Amino acid sequence: MVVKMKKRALVVGIDSYERIKHLNGCVNDAKEVAERLAAPQFGFDVDLLTDDMVTRKTFRSAINTLLSNADFSLLYFAGHGIRTSVSTYLATVDAEMDDEGVPVGFLVEAISRLTQQNQTVVIILDCCHAGDASVPATEQLFTPMMTTDMPQLSGSGRLLIASCLGEQKAIEGKTNGVNHGVFTKHLLDGLSGDAADSNGNVTVLAVYEFVASALENGGRQKPLLRGDQNGRIVLGSGVKATGTICPDDQAIHLKSEIIREAEAHVADYFSAVQAVDLRDFEARGHREASQRLAPIIEWFQRRISENQKLSRDVSFKKSWSHVLQQYQHLSNITTGVILDKSREVGDFIGSGTFGSVWKIIDQGSSLTCFKSYHSTELRDLEKVSRFNRGYRAMTHLDHPNIVKVHECTVVPLGFYMQYIEGANLRQYGPATSCDIDQIVDILLDVGETLRHAHGRNVLHRDVKPENILLEVDEEGALHPFLTDFDLSWFSTATKLTTLAGDGFGSHFYAAPEQMNSPGSQAAHKPSVDAYSFGQVMFYSFCGRDPAILNERGNSKAFSEHLSNLAISEKIATLLTTLYQNCTVVNPDRRLADFRTICDRLSHALSILRTPDDNIPSHQFLRELRFLITGALSKSGDSVLAGSVTLSSPSGRTNIPVLVKRETTEVLSLEATFIPAQSPVINGTNNAAAARQVVNSRIDHALAAYSALNHTKRTAPKGGAYQCIVTFDNIAKNAEGLSRCRELLMAVVDCIEGY
Numbered sequence: 011m012v013v014k015m016k017k018r019a020l021v022v023g024i025d026s027y028e029r030i031k032h033l034n035g036c037v038n039d040a041k042e043v044a045e046r047l048a049a050p051q052f053g054f055d056v057d058l059l060t061d062d063m064v065t066r067k068t069f070r071s072a073i074n075t076l077l078s079n080a081d082f083s084l085l086y087f088a089g090h091g092i093r094t095s096v097s098t099y100l101a102t103v104d105a106e107m108d109d110e111g112v113p114v115g116f117l118v119e120a121i122s123r124l125t126q127q128n129q130t131v132v133i134i135l136d137c138c139h140a141g142d143a144s145v146p147a148t149e150q151l152f153t154p155m156m157t158t159d160m161p162q163l164s165g166s167g168r169l170l171i172a173s174c175l176g177e178q179k180a181i182e183g184k185t186n187g188v189n190h191g192v193f194t195k196h197l198l199d200g201l202s203g204d205a206a207d208s209n210g211n212v213t214v215l216a217v218y219e220f221v222a223s224a225l226e227n228g229g230r231q232k233p234l235l236r237g238d239q240n241g242r243i244v245l246g247s248g249v250k251a252t253g254t255i256c257p258d259d260q261a262i263h264l265k266s267e268i269i270r271e272a273e274a275h276v277a278d279y280f281s282a283v284q285a286v287d288l289r290d291f292e293a294r295g296h297r298e299a300s301q302r303l304a305p306i307i308e309w310f311q312r313r314i315s316e317n318q319k320l321s322r323d324v325s326f327k328k329s330w331s332h333v334l335q336q337y338q339h340l341s342n343i344t345t346g347v348i349l350d351k352s353r354e355v356g357d358f359i360g361s362g363t364f365g366s367v368w369k370i371i372d373q374g375s376s377l378t379c380f381k382s383y384h385s386t387e388l389r390d391l392e393k394v395s396r397f398n399r400g401y402r403a404m405t406h407l408d409h410p411n412i413v414k415v416h417e418c419t420v421v422p423l424g425f426y427m428q429y430i431e432g433a434n435l436r437q438y439g440p441a442t443s444c445d446i447d448q449i450v451d452i453l454l455d456v457g458e459t460l461r462h463a464h465g466r467n468v469l470h471r472d473v474k475p476e477n478i479l480l481e482v483d484e485e486g487a488l489h490p491f492l493t494d495f496d497l498s499w500f501s502t503a504t505k506l507t508t509l510a511g512d513g514f515g516s517h518f519y520a521a522p523e524q525m526n527s528p529g530s531q532a533a534h535k536p537s538v539d540a541y542s543f544g545q546v547m548f549y550s551f552c553g554r555d556p557a558i559l560n561e562r563g564n565s566k567a568f569s570e571h572l573s574n575l576a577i578s579e580k581i582a583t584l585l586t587t588l589y590q591n592c593t594v595v596n597p598d599r600r601l602a603d604f605r606t607i608c609d610r611l612s613h614a615l616s617i618l619r620t621p622d623d624n625i626p627s628h629q630f631l632r633e634l635r636f637l638i639t640g641a642l643s644k645s646g647d648s649v650l651a652g653s654v655t656l657s658s659p660s661g662r663t664n665i666p667v668l669v670k671r672e673t674t675e676v677l678s679l680e681a682t683f684i685p686a687q688s689p690v691i692n693g694t695n696n697a698a699a700a701r702q703v704v705n706s707r708i709d710h711a712l713a714a715y716s717a718l719n720h721t722k723r724t725a726p727k728g729g730a731y732q733c734i735v736t737f738d739n740i741a742k743n744a745e746g747l748s749r750c751r752e753l754l755m756a757v758v759d760c761i762e763g764y
Contacts, residue, residue: 015081019047019054020072024089026061029106035182035189036088037061039136043086043194046201052212052246054084064089066102069112077124077131084132084245085117088191091137091180098142098176100135114143121168122146128166130243132214136191138179140172141234167239169386171218174231181230193233196224201245203252207335208280210251214243215338215385222389223331235386238361242342268313268320272329275306279336296347300340304420307337314391334388341385341422343368349419353426355380362476362494364397365424377431378416382424394423401425403468403495409660411459413479413493430491432482435546436475441553444488446577447618449550450585451640452480452490453543454611458659459492460543461604464536465763470495471534473542474519475549487640518555519545522595537602544592547585551575561595577618584614605759612637613748623743627652627669627677630742634667637751658758662686665754670736677740681754683733685761701731707760708733715753733761 023040025033037060047054059072076083090101092110099110121131135143145168173180173193181192190198197217199205205220206212218235225233279302310330313320320326347355349370356369365383372378383397404415404427414428432438440449456478463470470477470492477494517525521541523532532538548556548564552571556564568589572582588610591601601607620633631654638656652669664684671678689700705725712721712735719737726732735757740746 015053016079017052017054017082017084018076018080019044019056019084019086020059020076021047021056021086022059022064022069022072022089023087024061024064024101024103026103027090027101028104030090030101033089033182035191035194036136038189039088039191039194039198040086042198043088043201046198047084047086047245049246051210051248052201054082062103064102065104066109066111069100069102070116073112073117073120074124077120077129080129082130082132083125084134086134086136088136088194091135091139091142093139093142093176098139100137118144118146125168130166130239131168132243132245133170134197135170136173136180136193136197138174139176140174140180141176141178143170143172145170145237167237167243169214169235169237169239169243171214171221172234172236175234178231193221193225193231196221199224201249203250205335206249206251207339208251210248211242211244212246212249213335213339214239214245215342216335217245218386219331219334219338219389223327226327237386238366238384239342239386242339268317269323269325269329272310272313272326275309276329276332279303279306279333296340296343297350299336300349300419300421303333303336303340306333307420311391337388337421337423338385341382341388341424343380343382343422349380349422353378353380364393364400364494369429370426377429378426379429380424380426382422385422388423397423400495403463406466406468407463408662409459409462411455411489411491411659412463413491427493428491430479430481430493432480434476435478435480435490435550438480439553440550446575446581447615448488450611450615450618452478452488453547453550454608454615454637455490455640455659456492456546457543457604457608457611459490460539461608461759462660462762463492464539464604465759468495469534469536470539470542471524472520473539473546475546478546489640517558521597522559523597532597535597535602536604537597537600540592540600540602540604540607541597543604543607544589547589547592551585556593559595561593564593565590581614581617584610584617588614605755608755609748609752612751613744616747616751617744620744620747623741624674625742627672627742630677630747631667631669633747634750637747638665638754656754658755658762660762663758663761665758667754671738675742676738677742677746678736678738679740679750680734680736681757683735683757683761685731688731689761689763697731701725704731704761705733708735708757711756711760712753714756719749719753721753733757 021040021044023036023038025035025037027033040058040060044056044058046052048056057072057076059068073085076085087100090105092099092101092105094110097113097115099105100112100114102111105111117133125131131145133143133145173191182189183192183195184190185195200217200220201212205216207216218233222233225231310333314330343349343355345355345357345368349355352372354371356371359367359369359379361367364387365381368380368382370378370380383394387393398418401415401418404412413430416426418425440452444452460470460473472494473492477492479491479493481489481491483489519542521533521538523530524538527533545556548568552568565586569582569586572585575582588601588607592607594600616633616637619636625633635654635656638659654667656665656667657663658665662685664686666682666684668680669677670680688697689704705723708723712723715721715737719739721735721737724734726734737753740750
């Protein structure tokens with residue numbers, strides 16, 4: 011049974027302003043949009059307000075009415091958009107200085123307060139500076155769509171279609187002697203059938219795609235789509251398609267072999283998917299359509315990358331536009347969709363800068379999840395490239411504290427990854443739920459993970475609480491996992507990010523150079539992650555986000571918060587100094603080496619864990635194991651024999667540690683480093699050369715400790731690579747533990763290829 015939706019639309023057009031410049035086409039636009047939306051194919055209950063009907067008071071009241079008691083609410087506004095130092099306003103007829111109308115922030119607040127779960131809200135603004143508006147993200151889980159509903163019912167979500175970017179002005183013009191906004195003229199064409207699919211459905215994404223493609227030719231304004239959605243948001247059904255390519259379209263005059271092939275690909279696709287039973291769309295149709303579309307998408311993307319001029323050819327653009335519409339349709343996955351034979355989309359987990367994450371019900375293996383790229387951004391090939399780069403970055407990294415990825419798909423665009431049962435750092439709230447040593451231990455694990463990534467020449471560039479997941483093991487210990495490398499950058503990359511709006515993640519955690527100069531060399535250095543890590547320290551201890559670009563104020567707040575905790579002045583000084591060093595605004599003065607960052611955190615943790623001097627050797631080895639691996643001692647676990655076997659944070663090197671000599675105050679130790687695989691240098695398989703390079707690195711690293719600790723390296727002859735290091739004068743206290751970990755990790759860094 012198909013339930014009829016309650017659809018309401020508020021359509022506003024203002025030409026005759028009282029105190030500011032009059033416009034010419036807004037009332038015409040509003041009347042035609044209202045007529046389209048009220049037609050049986052769209053079925054909206056429309057309220058039309060024009061000119062003197064649109065005061066500040068009536069507009070606000072009408073917005074409140076629109077958003078109340080509806081399944082689908084649509085607001086269309088055509089008029090002046092006014093940008094001030096305070097806000098951007100939708101100018102009402104009584105607009106005046108310092109009271110320009112309804113601020114766009116009012117829309118966000120109204121949507122947040124008035125809309126219900128699964129209610130769809132679409133805002134369409136044809137006014138100057140429309141891109142300054144936004145819609146609030148929805149946090150609730152969406153109700154799954156029934157299989158039989160897929161062709162008829164809309165999805166749910168909140169979307170904004172803006173006629174231009176925030177810094178641009180909307181343009182008016184004449185068509186057949188009638189004044190129109192240029193944006194709305196194309197919008198009306200899309201609603202009239204140019205954006206309809208072969209089944210007569212007009213979706214929000216298809217309308218936007220059609221309008222964006224049409225406006226590319228003019229180049230004076232660029233539309234914008236923002237928001238989130240689950241499934242397809244269908245504006246209308248039963249609309250006669252005037253733009254969909256079908257097999258008989260191949261009779262069109264063709265300009266070149268590539269364009270003939272493009273149109274043939276699209277025609278073949280539509281012919282094939284029309285044979286799919288849409289009543290079985292979730293269980294079979296989505297999978298079949300995706301499999302057919304994937305090679306077509308790759309073909310178009312390859313052709314565009316080879317010849318940028320193709321994207322400006324009218325015939326080629328028409329084919330690509332129809333492919334994008336289908337791409338967006340299939341990328342709007344929802345609960346219940348079968349992605350392949352054994353993987354079914356489960357619950358919605360959350361949404362980020364580049365995509366949404368869904369739990370996957372996999373009959374053949376352990377729990378996984380799927381990160382699907384936002385379908386609203388598929389036209390932005392630069393952003394698509396960065397999403398794919400994030401996937402590749404995660405495949406380059408094999409650290410146990412980095413979420414593992416398994417497989418990338420073309421349609422829908424996304425990848426499978428390890429499912430972590432637990433909250434992210436923000437949700438967990440370590441400031442109120444963890445002891446101080448637990449917080450330092452979490453930060454140390456995250457720091458070692460970033461050290462590993464940097465050693466593989468990969469920067470994360472979006473380190474924030476939401477991208478750190480916490481899993482609790484059976485014994486209650488917390489294990490952090492770093493995820494979302496969407497903004498990652500490889501040091502060997504040839505093209506830097508140039509879009510300021512996409513060059514960083516959260517304003518609270520992004521380094522100043524990421525926000526101010528996202529395409530600069532400084533925004534692609536390890537110091538970027540160090541700054542973000544420092545601000546994660548702030549959140550972890552203080553329980554709130556740091557102030558944006560307030561170096562002195564944040565440092566003071568961090569220090570004052572630590573002073574209220576039950577820790578020594580020494581630990582507070584260590585942590586405050588580390589925070590200050592990581593968050594210096596000037597990247598050239600910022601501490602950027604994560605080995606040093608981790609050594610300092612380890613020092614603080616060793617003091618927190620071992621406040622006493624002259625601790626016994628067996629306890630010393632246990633504490634050393636905890637500092638490096640995070641492993642807690644278990645009942646029956648003994649190191650009384652004077653040895654313990656550790657593993658490096660990456661898990662790729664085993665390290666048996668033996669007490670060679672002990673006095674009342676110091677220890678002499680011997681550590682054997684046994685890598686899981688022989689070292690490889692610069693891709694060479696020459697084992698002898700690799701050994702020589704690694705040994706040279708180790709000797710150089712040990713030189714810093716030789717005077718005090720009498721360090722010495724030896725290596726067994728023949729067989730797999732091993733390295734033995736002996737060192738003396740390790741104090742049996744917190745300082746000695748910190749020194750011992752620092753020395754061992756310096757050797758590990760050399761062996762593991764840093």
